Structure formats: structure tokens, C-alpha cells
Amino acid sequence: MLNKTYCSAVYGIEACTITVEVVVSTGLHYYIVGLPDNAVKESLRRIESAITSCQLHMPRQKIVVNLAPADIRKEGSSYDLSIAIGILASSGQLTNELLEQYLILGELSLDGSIKPIRGVLPIALQALNDGFKGIILPQQNAQEAAIVAGIDVIAVENLTEVVQFLNNSKNILPTKVDIQSLFHTETNKYDVDFADVRGQENIKRALEIAAAGGHNVILIGPPGAGKTMLAKRLPTVLPPLNMIESLETTKIHSVSGNLKAKDALLTIRPFRAPHHTISDVAMVGGGSNPQPGEISLSHHGVLFLDELPEFKRSVLEVMRQPLESRSITISRAKLTIDYPASFMLIAAMNPCPCGYFNHPEKECICGSNTVQRYLSKISGPLLDRIDLHVEVTPVLFDELSAAGSSENSLTVRNRVIQTRLIQKQRFESIPDVHCNAHMSTKLTRDICQIGEPQKKLLKTAIDRLNLSARAYDRILKVARTIADMENSSTIENHHLAEAIQYRNLDRETWGGKF
Structure with missing residues (x-):
């Protein structure tokens, strides 16, 4: 008997609906076709154990599973639950009345419990576009999927609950999320503030300009001058994410597996600070199973590169094109994926290996050739793509010990928001341009x-x-x-x-x- 269930595959940050066709007939073997990878091929052992653990019957017959469309490679373990339900329906253990109305996704444990999966937000959006009534998925992913209005999100913890729901023997209420409240919770508050920084008013001015226009910045100065401290506070003065930006950012973090179960939606701008030993692929994305890199995880946020000359030259050079186009294309023999990469780059570096070239008090021990060689690690074309080059000088003791407080981030942020509103009106009729830097x-x-x-x-x-x-x-x-x-x-x-x-x-x- 043929039964069809539906699940989804994620490619880049977009999803594609997959039809799972299951036939149980006379024989003894298990076949799965439709370009499955090893994780999908191994699903039978997990499914068999899960079905048995839930006091259900695993058919001892020939089982053929087809994942359509057959020309798209299927990767990961999110197909487990859909295949298991198809087997149970084909063997007459549950009714198939609701199967065509729901996407069914989840990784099965041997005891029948359901583990979370990646990429739930793009999957839920695609399910809505394809006209499904709802989506059945792990409990840990329910908050994320419930962001999408117009689709029922059925959260389940084990295979037994899924079977009972599809047999209409258990009523599971759809998960609901108050989207507006997410933008006004404690997650919107930062642990750092511009008021923490003593002195450096000219640097704060430069960072306010950068935030107001979306410009890239490089800070150059001696150790201890406050470069990293200032950079970490840049997100606190950026305008808050709007709903469209929040959805785009959440989709990227969802497919990369970086979204926490409690985070239904990312409501603050990401701040990424990779170590200087990062590889080219980790920076821009890719791999045998392409994943977004740091530049995409920084989408609508800040990418901070501390000790810029210490990064490999190849890593810095591969960023040149994304800095201009605000996207990155990962091309493979059978697959091409586009990831968004609209980020603000803020870099920090010492002026020389010892760090004290051009210092007002301390003497530099590096020769002129050493300084030139150190600075030349940053190519001219990359520097041309950075709008503001700012020299950071050490803070004097009088400024550090002065009484009173500096201007806080909220005050600066309000000015930045007003400036961005002017730019929003200017570029209202121009697509993909939201600030002056674009x-x-x-x-x-x-x-x-x-x-x-x-x-x-x-x-x-x-x-x-x-x-x-x-x-x-x-x-x-x-x-x-x-x-x-x-x-x-x-x-x-x-x-x-x-x-x-x-x-x-x-x-x-x-x-x-x-």
C-alpha cells in the first residue's frame, strides 16, 4: 500500500518540500531512493528501534521509500519522523486522513523521542507558501516555527504523540508566540554601554557616524587604548532590527544550528568576533555540505576582526567581493547557494608588531621596514572598502579618573535612528538600499x-x-x-x-x- 507524507529540505536559507513515498509489500529488504546521504540511509535502524520502543509494530516486509524530487540530494536526519509515519500508515497502524495537511519533521532517538532539527523557520515559511495546514515538529523547535502566522505548529516530544494526533485520539493545541512582545523583552538589553568608556570622544563620534550610515570602520592604535572595548559597544547604538531584518537573520542562524531553543526570533543585531586563525571557508561559508560563514552570520549586524594583520591574507581577500555586493555565492559542481552578507565590518589593529609606532610617549622598537611589512598585510583594495580609518590614542589618567558619566548608548542610538529615518525616506523607492553605505x-x-x-x-x-x-x-x-x-x-x-x-x-x- 502506497502512502505519502511530506517533509522539507533546506538549501541555503530557503526550503524545498520533499514528498516521502512509502510502499510496504511482500519481501524482506529495506530500500531508500532519491539521492539520500549516509544519515538518511541509516535512518532505518533509528526508525525500527523507535517504533518498537513505542509499542508499535515494525513491518517485517519489503519497504521501499522514495524521497521526491529524486534529483535533489537529501541530507541530515530530519526525515526520520516523516519516513516512520509513512511506514506506519502503509502498514495500517494509523489513518492517512491528515497526512497531506501537515509537514512532518524530526530526528528519532532509539527510544522514540524526537530531537530538534535545523532550519525550522525557512521550512515553516515554505510550508505556508505551499498551502499546508500545519507542521508537526520537535518541541524544541516549536517557538521558532510559530513565528510564521497562518500555519498550525504541532509540537511533539515522541513518536507516540504523533501517532495519537494523526489518529485523532489526542488533541494537541498549536503553539502560539506573541511576536510583538519578543521585541520588548530583556533580550533587547545589552550588557555593555558607551557610558562604560572614559574619554575617546573622537572615537565615539566616528563610531556614531559609522552606525548612522552603515559604514565600515578600522581602528588603529596601541595595545590598551580601548579598540576592542569600543568595537563591542557598536551594536548598542545601531537601530533595532525590524521584522523583515529579524526574520532574515533568524533564518541564517537557524540553518546553521546557532539558534537556541528559547530564541524564537533574533531581536538584537548579531555581533560576531571570529579568531584570527579562522579559515577561508569558515569566514565566507561553504564546505561539502554548504553552511553559512561568519560574514553571513553577521548579516544585519557587526563583524569584528580584532588584530586584523594576524588574519591570513587569503581570508581577508575573500571578503572583498561580499563587502561590495552584500551577498556571497557558494558554487559547487551540483549546487549553487546564495547567502546574504549585509554586515558592518569593524576591524582593529596595532600600528606595528610591538604596538607603539607613532605612540606619543612609548618608543617603538620596530624598524621602518618591519612597520611597513606589518601594515602591508592589509591590502589596498581591502582598505579602500573601509570607509573610516580611525587612530585610537591612549586615554590619559585624568580622563580615566574623572568624575561623572559619559554619554550612554541609548542617547547616541536615538540620534542614529533619526539619521537613519532621513536615509530611509531618501531611498524609499530604491530597492536594496537602506543607508548611505549601500x-x-x-x-x-x-x-x-x-x-x-x-x-x-x-x-x-x-x-x-x-x-x-x-x-x-x-x-x-x-x-x-x-x-x-x-x-x-x-x-x-x-x-x-x-x-x-x-x-x-x-x-x-x-x-x-x-
């Missing part, structure tokens, strides 16, 4: 028009610093953000001058162009 070259020339006095100032800076065409655009974008912060419709001389001063690594002080 402007294309053509759009930059249209939006960031300047007068003759500003052109002369910019020409002088370009001639002295030998800036590239990309750096020219970056200066205009930063100047536009500074003007937006002052609610100015035009870019004035002081806006442009401040933007130019944030090209520290282009100056002769740091060895000129890399």
Missing part, C-alpha cells in the same frame, strides 16, 4: 553632489593622499552621513573635511598607500 557609484554621484568649494577641497585631499576612485566615493558617502546627522540637505565644507580626516591609513604618517 549606495552604488552612480547613486553616490547623484545623491552626494557638491559645489565648487567642496570639489576643490576634495581634489586637494585626493592629490595629497593619492586616493583611489573607490576612496573618493567612500569620502562622499561619509560626508553625506555627517550632513544627515546635522539634518543638512547639502554637503558643506566641514562635513567633507571631517570625512577626509577619517582616511588615516592613507596618510604618509602610516606609510602612505599600501
Whole structure:
């Protein structure tokens, strides 16, 4: 007897509905077809033990399982529950009236309990698009799936509950989530604040500009100057995630397995800080079973690279294209996957191996060639893609011990939100552009028009610093953000001058162009 159940496979951050066809007939063997990987092929042993543990009967006949469409590779253990239900239905142990109305997913343990799976949010979205009434899945994944309105989420803990529900002998109420409350819970509060940082007002100003326009930043200065401390507080001044951004971010973390059971939806911007020993694949994503990398896990958030010159040159160079396109394409012989990668890059580095080159008090012990060789680990094309180059100097004792408190993150964040609203109105009719940093070259020339006095100032800076065409655009974008912060419709001389001063690594002080 043929029975069909339905589950889903995740490719990239999108899901595809899989039809599980099961036939139980005369014979003794078990066959599974439809490009299954080893985890799927091994499912029979888990299914057999789970069915037996739940006091159900495992047919001692020929069982043929087909996973359609057959030309798409099936990976992972999320097919266990759907296959088990198909076997039970084909052997007459449950009715098949509800099978076509639900997606059924979950990994079976030997005792019949159901373990959580990855990628539930994109699966639930696809189930809604495909017209399913609901989705049956592990208890731990229920909160995440319930984010999708218009579909019943049936949370189960073991195989017995699934059978009872499908036989209409047990009523399981759909899981519900109050989405609005998720954006106003304690998870929105950070453990760090700009008020923790003493002094460094010019660096805070630079980071506020970066947050207001979505610009990339590199901080260069001696050890202990506060680079890491400042970088970790950048997310606290970024605008809150909206619903669309939150869903996109949650989907990526869901398919990568980084989403905790209690986190139905990510409501704060991610902050990723990989170690400098990270590999190319771990940074951009990929592998034999492609997974999102750090740049995608930082989507709509911040990617912090501390001790930038210590990263492998190849790791830094593979980021050049995603920094421009805000996405990454992973290509394999039989598969091409696109992952979003719209992140803010904030990097930190010492000016030399000993860390004290150009220090106002301590003497550098590195030779000029050593300094140049150290700085040259960061390529010119990569630096051109970083909008603000900021020198961080040590904080004086008087500033550290001064009474009173600094401006807190909430105050700065409110200003950033107001600036972003100006940009939102400006780019309302332009797709995929949400802040000044996202402007294309053509759009930059249209939006960031300047007068003759500003052109002369910019020409002088370009001639002295030998800036590239990309750096020219970056200066205009930063100047536009500074003007937006002052609610100015035009870019004035002081806006442009401040933007130019944030090209520290282009100056002769740091060895000129890399």
C-alpha cells in the first residue's frame, strides 16, 4: 500500500518540500531512493528501534521509500519522523486522513523521542507558501516555527504523540508566540554601554557616524587604548532590527544550528568576533555540505576582526567581493547557494608588531621596514572598502579618573535612528538600499553632489593622499552621513573635511598607500 507524507529540505536559507513515498509489500529488504546521504540511509535502524520502543509494530516486509524530487540530494536526519509515519500508515497502524495537511519533521532517538532539527523557520515559511495546514515538529523547535502566522505548529516530544494526533485520539493545541512582545523583552538589553568608556570622544563620534550610515570602520592604535572595548559597544547604538531584518537573520542562524531553543526570533543585531586563525571557508561559508560563514552570520549586524594583520591574507581577500555586493555565492559542481552578507565590518589593529609606532610617549622598537611589512598585510583594495580609518590614542589618567558619566548608548542610538529615518525616506523607492553605505557609484554621484568649494577641497585631499576612485566615493558617502546627522540637505565644507580626516591609513604618517 502506497502512502505519502511530506517533509522539507533546506538549501541555503530557503526550503524545498520533499514528498516521502512509502510502499510496504511482500519481501524482506529495506530500500531508500532519491539521492539520500549516509544519515538518511541509516535512518532505518533509528526508525525500527523507535517504533518498537513505542509499542508499535515494525513491518517485517519489503519497504521501499522514495524521497521526491529524486534529483535533489537529501541530507541530515530530519526525515526520520516523516519516513516512520509513512511506514506506519502503509502498514495500517494509523489513518492517512491528515497526512497531506501537515509537514512532518524530526530526528528519532532509539527510544522514540524526537530531537530538534535545523532550519525550522525557512521550512515553516515554505510550508505556508505551499498551502499546508500545519507542521508537526520537535518541541524544541516549536517557538521558532510559530513565528510564521497562518500555519498550525504541532509540537511533539515522541513518536507516540504523533501517532495519537494523526489518529485523532489526542488533541494537541498549536503553539502560539506573541511576536510583538519578543521585541520588548530583556533580550533587547545589552550588557555593555558607551557610558562604560572614559574619554575617546573622537572615537565615539566616528563610531556614531559609522552606525548612522552603515559604514565600515578600522581602528588603529596601541595595545590598551580601548579598540576592542569600543568595537563591542557598536551594536548598542545601531537601530533595532525590524521584522523583515529579524526574520532574515533568524533564518541564517537557524540553518546553521546557532539558534537556541528559547530564541524564537533574533531581536538584537548579531555581533560576531571570529579568531584570527579562522579559515577561508569558515569566514565566507561553504564546505561539502554548504553552511553559512561568519560574514553571513553577521548579516544585519557587526563583524569584528580584532588584530586584523594576524588574519591570513587569503581570508581577508575573500571578503572583498561580499563587502561590495552584500551577498556571497557558494558554487559547487551540483549546487549553487546564495547567502546574504549585509554586515558592518569593524576591524582593529596595532600600528606595528610591538604596538607603539607613532605612540606619543612609548618608543617603538620596530624598524621602518618591519612597520611597513606589518601594515602591508592589509591590502589596498581591502582598505579602500573601509570607509573610516580611525587612530585610537591612549586615554590619559585624568580622563580615566574623572568624575561623572559619559554619554550612554541609548542617547547616541536615538540620534542614529533619526539619521537613519532621513536615509530611509531618501531611498524609499530604491530597492536594496537602506543607508548611505549601500549606495552604488552612480547613486553616490547623484545623491552626494557638491559645489565648487567642496570639489576643490576634495581634489586637494585626493592629490595629497593619492586616493583611489573607490576612496573618493567612500569620502562622499561619509560626508553625506555627517550632513544627515546635522539634518543638512547639502554637503558643506566641514562635513567633507571631517570625512577626509577619517582616511588615516592613507596618510604618509602610516606609510602612505599600501
